[in-house]
Amino acid sequence: MTLTDLHEPLQPLGNAAPIDLQVEKAERQVRLAQQVAAVRRRSRMIAFLRKALPGSIILLGLLNVGWIAAQTIINSMNVYSAATSEVRMTNPRYYGQGSSGDHFTISGLEAIRKSQNATTIQLKAPYMEFKNGDNERPTRISAANGVYDQTNNTFTLNGHVVMEAGGSDFVVKTEQAIVNLENSTVYGDKHVEGTGSVGHIEGESFIISNDGRVVDFKGKGETKVWAQIQ
Helix, strand or coil: CCHHHHHCCCCCCCCCCCCCHHHHHHHHHHHHHHHHHHHHHHHHHHHHHHHHHHHHHHHHHHHHHHHHHHHHHHHHCCEEECCCCCEEEECCEEEEECCCCCEEEEECCEEEECCCCCCEEEEECCEEEEECCCCCCCEEEECCEEEEECCCCEEEEEEEEEEECCCCCCEEEEEEEEEECCCCEEEECCCEEEEECCEEEEECEEEEECCCCEEEEECCCCCCCEEEEC
16 A cells, blocks of 8 residues: 555445434333333332222121121020031020929030930030929029930939028038929938038938928938938
C-alpha cells in the first residue's frame, strides 16, 4: 500500500439493519402491560385471601356450632336404636303408682331394652323414689345397676345399694334389693347394714315396708337376730 491509497474514500462494510423505534416502543408497552396485569392479579388474589380466610374461619366456626346444636337436639330426643333390635334410652324416667296409691319414680343414666317385645329393662345408675300422700319424705334408693320387670312389677337393684327410709332417719346399705312396686315394699337376702339415730345394726336380710316407716332386720344360722325400727 502506498501513501496515496490512504486518501481513497472508505468503502462501506455492509448495510446495517435500521432500528425500528415504533416496534421497540410497542414491545416495551406489551411487556409493561403484562407486568401491570400480573401485579393486578397478585393484588386481587391477596385481597381475596384477606377476605376469604377470615370468612372461612367464621364458616368453620358456624359449622362447628351447628353440629353441636344438631347433636344436642338429637340427644334431647333421648331414644336411639342400635344396629340390632336393642333399644337404648339416655336419662330415662318412669312414673307409676302401686295398688295402695303410692307414687314411684324410676330414673337412671341409661336404659337398655333387648328388644321391642322384651318385658325387662336394664338401667345403669338407677335412682328411685316412692311415697304415699301421708308421708312428706319419700323413700329413696340408688344403686350401680337395676332391672325393671314389667311382668312381675318389680325393680331389682344390684351393687352398692343405698336406701333412705322415708318414714325414719335410717340409711340401709346392701348389695341387692328388690322393690315390689305393687305394695312399695323393699326386701333383700344379702348382708345388710343400717345406721340411724337408734345406732348401727347389721343383718343378713331385711324388709322395708309401710312407706319406709318399718325396717326389719334378720340374721341367719347362729346369729338369729331380729330387730324392727319404726
